[in-house]
Amino acid sequence: MKLNEIGIRRFLQVSSSLVIAGLLLEIVSLLWFHPLSFVLFAFVAATLIGLGILVYLVSLVFVATPSAESHNIRQQSR
Secondary structure, three states: OOHHHHOHHHHHHHHHHHHHHHHHHHHHHHHOOOHHHHHHHHHHHHHHHHHHHHHHHHHHHHOOOOOHHHHHHHHHHO
16 A cells, blocks of 8 residues: 555544644653653653654655546546
């Protein structure tokens, strides 16, 4: 399966869920008073946010817009 077959919507869902999970972990680590909270904040949550940003940028680069020819074929099949 090619990346453009998956569609940009799925990439954006994955990207936003990674960023939201990272932000929630950062909130938890700020409320938790323990030395391991820094590890959670600096490594786990920052990695999730970074992966979310990376997936978003990959979706911008690799997901191609449908060509006019494929758009015309879809319109005719309706």
